[in-house]
Structure formats: structure tokens, C-alpha cells
Amino acid sequence: MSKSPVRIACVGIGGFGKYVCETLLKCGESNPELVHFVAACEKDLEANAEWAQTLRGKGVSIYGDFDSMLETEFDAVWLPLPIHLHQSFTEKALEAGKAVLCEKPAAGSIDEIDAMIQARDRAKLPVLIGFQDIYLPSTAVLKQQILDGEVGNIQYITVHACWPRDDDYYSRTSWAGRLRHSNRWILDSPANNALSHFITLALFLNGPSLTDAALPVGVEAELYRARDIQSFDTCSLKIDCDNQVPVYVHLTHACKECSDPVITVFGDKGRAIRASHAVRIEDKAGLAQERPTEKTRESMIERFAHAVRGNGQASHPLATLEVARGQLQVINAAMEACPIVDVAETDLYRPIEGGPIAIRGIEQLFTQLAEKPTMLHTSGLAHWSQPARRMDLSGYTHFKGPAGSI
Numbered sequence: 070m071s072k073s074p075v076r077i078a079c080v081g082i083g084g085f086g087k088y089v090c091e092t093l094l095k096c097g098e099s100n101p102e103l104v105h106f107v108a109a110c111e112k113d114l115e116a117n118a119e120w121a122q123t124l125r126g127k128g129v130s131i132y133g134d135f136d137s138m139l140e141t142e143f144d145a146v147w148l149p150l151p152i153h154l155h156q157s158f159t160e161k162a163l164e165a166g167k168a169v170l171c172e173k174p175a176a177g178s179i180d181e182i183d184a185m186i187q188a189r190d191r192a193k194l195p196v197l198i199g200f201q202d203i204y205l206p207s208t209a210v211l212k213q214q215i216l217d218g219e220v221g222n223i224q225y226i227t228v229h230a231c232w233p234r235d236d237d238y239y240s241r242t243s244w245a246g247r248l249r250h251s252n253r254w255i256l257d258s259p260a261n262n263a264l265s266h267f268i269t270l271a272l273f274l275n276g277p278s279l280t281d282a283a284l285p286v287g288v289e290a291e292l293y294r295a296r297d298i299q300s301f302d303t304c305s306l307k308i309d310c311d312n313q314v315p316v317y318v319h320l321t322h323a324c325k326e327c328s329d330p331v332i333t334v335f336g337d338k339g340r341a342i343r344a345s346h347a348v349r350i351e352d353k354a355g356l357a358q359e360r361p362t363e364k365t366r367e368s369m370i371e372r373f374a375h376a377v378r379g380n381g382q383a384s385h386p387l388a389t390l391e392v393a394r395g396q397l398q399v400i401n402a403a404m405e406a407c408p409i410v411d412v413a414e415t416d417l418y419r420p421i422e423g424g425p426i427a428i429r430g431i432e433q434l435f436t437q438l439a440e441k442p443t444m445l446h447t448s449g450l451a452h453w454s455q456p457a458r459r460m461d462l463s464g465y466t467h468f469k470g471p472a473g474s475i
Contacts, residue, residue, distance in 0.1 A: 074105035075374040076143040078167075080135055080150060080158065082111045082120055085172075089149045090120075094127060096370045103374045110138040139165040145377045148172060149199075151244060152262070153253040156181040163192035168377045170369075172199040174265045175393040177254035178468040179401050186390045195376040197369075200269045200388040204369040207362045208270070209386050211341060211348050212279055219350055221338030225442040226316045228271045229435040230264050230330035233425040234322035239298065246298030248471060256471075258300045259320040261400045267330040269388065269396040271316050272308070274334060274343070279384065282392045283310035289457040290403035291445050293410050295323035295417050295426045301409045303428060305438070305445035307457070308399055317442060319435045323412070325420045325427040333439060401468040406460035408472040416453045428453075 074097075079089050086109075093106035109124060110132040111117055121131045132138040135158065145168035148158050155176050159169045169189075175198045176182045189196040202208055215223070244250035246257055255261075260268060275283035287309035292301040303321040310316060329345040339352040349359040372385055412428055419426050434450050446454040458472070 072102075074101060074103055075145055075377045076105050076107045077370075077374070078108040078110075078138055078143045078146045079106070080110055080146060080148050082109050082124065082131070083113065083117045085149045086111070087120060089147055090124060090129075092366050092370065093147070096367050099367070100371065104370060107143050108132065108138055108141060110135050135161070139167065144168060145170065145373070151242070151250070152177050152255040152257070153244065153250045156185055159185050159196060160188045163188050163194055163196070166192070166194070168194045168373075169196045170199060170373045171196065173269075173393070174198070174261050174397055174400075175390060176397060177256055177261070179394070179398050179465065180467055181253075182390060182394050182397050183466060186394075189390060195373070196390055197373050197376060198388045198390065198393040199369065200266050200393065201366050201369045202266055202270050203273055203386050203388040203392065204372045205363050206368060207348055207360065208273075209279065211343060212274055212276075212386065214350060215274060215334060215341060216279065219339070220334055220336030220341050222336060223275065223314045224335045224337060225314060226271050226275055226335065227319075227333045227439050227442075228267050228316065228330065229319040229328070229439040230259075230267060231321050231324040231326060231328040231432050231435060232259065232263060233324050233327055233427070234263075234302070235425050236423045238322075239296065246296065246300050246302070248299045254468060256300060256400055256404060258304070258400075259302065259322050260304050260306070260318070260403075261397075263322070264320045264330060265396055265400075267332060268308075268318055268399060269393060270343070271318070271332050272310070272395045273386065273392060274332065274341075275310055275312065275314055275316060277312065280386055282395050283312055283314065283316075285309065285395050285399050285462050286311050287459060287461050288399050288402045288406070289444060289459045290407040291410075291454060291457045292403065292407050293323075293412050293428075293454075295412045295428055303412075303431070304403070305454075305457070306399065306403060307444050315442065317438070317444065319438050319445065321428065321431055321435065323417075323426055323428045324431050325425065326432045328432055328435065331439060335442075398462055398465060402460040402462055402465055404471045405469055406472060407458035410455050412453055
């Protein structure tokens with residue numbers, strides 16, 4: 070087992086890449102025996118010249134392209150890249166002998182993540198996905214409490230979130246709200262981008278052990294669109310899992326008010342509530358124990374570095390490709406089974422110019438659904454909703470494309 074720091078590189082230093090670089094610097098300062106940030110590459114060095122110089126001053130080598138950086142000595146690379154680049158950059162890094170931490174979601178299609186699994190197995194190197202909440206100590210504690218039966222036998226799990234997204238969000242990149250980019254599936258949506266964390270986390274909390282996620286065996290989907298985009302901005306899903314415990318997911322960007330994601334695990338003795346800032350365990354009498362959740366990606370970097378070192382990971386939750394695969398399988402099947410329904414203009418409004426286009430009353434609808442094992446249409450609460458479409462996930466390994474394009 071190696072005792073030297075894991076030498077980590079980063080692809081991109083601008084935009085979200087700047088945050089990644091800052092995180093790596095912070096990790097290196099707080100845990101220098103484990104993490105050493107050694108290199109970064111950036112195709113637009115002119116636009117990021119000042120920050121590049123700052124990084125050089127901190128001992129980080131800067132390269133103009135990924136291939137040049139791969140020729141140098143380091144152990145692992147963090148890939149904060151758009152979805153359509155995840156597979157190709159992961160495979161290229163593995164071929165060069167580098168372990169990979171890839172941003173979420175793992176890819177745009179089940180075909181791509183399975184190819185990444187094969188590439189990882191050939192290289193015999195770790196590949197982890199940046200679903201940061203999986204790595205938090207509070208997540209491990211909560212999962213163990215669920216496994217120990219503190220809420221009893223799990224009956225169902227709900228996930229709900231309202232994250233408003235305005236004109237700037239959809240104009241920030243050429244692929245925002247699109248189904249494909251550069252001839253690859255990306256399926257950009259709340260469920261396969263900003264809020265994909267919480268589908269993965271719910272499946273993980275539903276899993277049979279401290280390190281495994283529940284396996285989806287079927288999905289029912291309602292997909293809606295308030296904005297003039299290719300993909301959907303609102304969804305209601307029912308995920309049937311191999312342990313007979315369903316997961317109900319309600320997500321939207323078409324809202325005025327922000328309701329941060331909440332996962333609720335309903336058991337026959339009580340419930341566990343995992344919100345953005347706290348974890349709460351309640352018994353049937355309403356007595357509760359609560360503790361804060363961490364707001365840091367440092368746990369993710371530390372767990373990744375330990376995996377690169379080859380340290381034993383049996384007792385630590387990790388967002389492996391297998392853990393990440395369930396979320397992507399669900400989204401692919403949902404889109405293949407269910408056409409996207411446009412919400413009528415009479416059910417929409419725009420709170421402010423340039424702001425989000427919101428579905429009237431969606432925040433209250435999702436709050437109500439969070440307490441029930443039901444989907445949007447079957448709840449009878451939304452007159453504009455349509456019946457769900459279902460797909461069996463047994464042997465599902467190929468995404469044929471969204472409904473209507475097959």
C-alpha cells in the first residue's frame with residue numbers, strides 16, 4: 070500500500086474547472102500526505118491566463134491540451150467535463166494509466182457507461198463518479214442506520230426537488246436542454262444533470278449493503294416540458310427495485326420557488342429524511358434525532374485518493390460505475406418509454422422577465438407527493454398530467470433513443 074501522496078490532475082481551469090482546481094488545492098493543503106495537485110490542462114489559456122499563472126505559482130503545471138498532460142507523470146485525473154465527453158476522456162485517461170474521477174452523470178447512455186466499465190476492467194484502475202453526496206460521512210451513518218432497522222422495514226422512498234432555472238441557465242452552453250451533442254446522447258434534464266445526484270442517492274440508500282445500491286428492475290415515467298427545449302424540465306418517476314421497495318421521484322426546473330432536494334425513506338417504524346442541510350430520523354411518535362450534513366467535496370477527493378492508493382474500501386460508500394449505472398438506466402428507459410408532453414401555456418407563467426418559466430402550483434404539488442407512494446397523474450392533483458408509460462429493465466443494456474425517435 071503506497072504512502073506517498075496521490076498526484077492528481079484536472080481537465081479545465083475555467084468555469085466549473087476553476088472550482089475543481091480550488092478544491093484540489095484546498096485538499097492538498099489540508100491533507101498533503103494524501104493529495105497533491107500537480108497538473109491541469111486548458112484549451113483556452115488566453116482567457117484564463119491570470120488563473121493559470123496563479124496555479125503555476127502554487128506548483129501546478131499547466132498544459133494546453135489533454136494529450137500533452139497525459140504524457141506526464143501523475144496518478145489520477147478529475148474530469149469536470151460536459152456529459153458528451155465523459156466516455157472518451159475516461160477511456161483515454163485509463164489507456165494512459167491514470168485513475169479517473171468523472172463528473173456526474175457518468176454518461177448519456179447505458180451503452181457508454183458499460184463501455185466505461187469494460188475500459189476500467191481492462192486497465193485495472195479505479196473509476197469513480199462525482200455524485201459527491203455518496204462519499205459524505207453522514208451518508209454512511211444514515212445508510213447504516215437504515216440497514217440496522219432504525220426505521221423498520223422500508224416501504225417506499227420519495228425524492229422531490231424544485232430548482233428554478235432561468236434564461237441564463239439554458240443559454241450558458243450550446244448543449245443545455247438538448248438530447249444530443251456532438252453526435253452523443255446527453256439527455257440534459259433535471260434527472261440527468263443538476264438533480265441526478267438524488268436519484269443515485271435514493272437508489273443507494275435503498276441498497277442491500279453499506280456499499281451497494283438497489284438495482285432498478287422497472288420504471289414508470291411522466292415527462293413534461295414547460296420551456297421550448299428538446300428535453301424535459303419536469304418529471305415524475307416510479308422506480309421499481311430488486312428488493313420490492315419502490316422509489317418515487319418528482320423533479321422540476323419549471324418553478325418559481327426553490328425547494329432543495331429531500332429524500333424520505335418511509336419504514337414501518339418511522340422514517341429517515343435526508344435534506345440538503347440535515348439528516349433526520351423520526352419514529353412513529355414523532356420523536357426525532359437530527360444531525361447536519363457536510364457541505365464539502367473533500368470527502369469525495371479523500372475517498373478517491375484512497376481508492377487510487379489501493380486501500381481497502383469495503384466499509385466506505387463510493388459512487389462506482391456500478392452505483393452510477395442505475396440512475397442512467399432509469400433515465401434512458403424513461404425517455405425510451407415515455408414521450409415528452411408540452412405543458413399548455415395556460416398552466417405556465419413567468420414570475421420575472423428572463424426568469425424561469427414555471428408550472429402553476431408545481432411546488433405545492435411536489436410537497437404533497439413527497440408524502441405519498443404515487444406518481445403525478447395517479448395522484449389526481451394535476452389536470453395537465455398524462456398517464457405514465459412503463460418499461461421493464463430486465464436485460465436493458467442499449468438505449469434506442471427517446472420515444473418518437475425510435
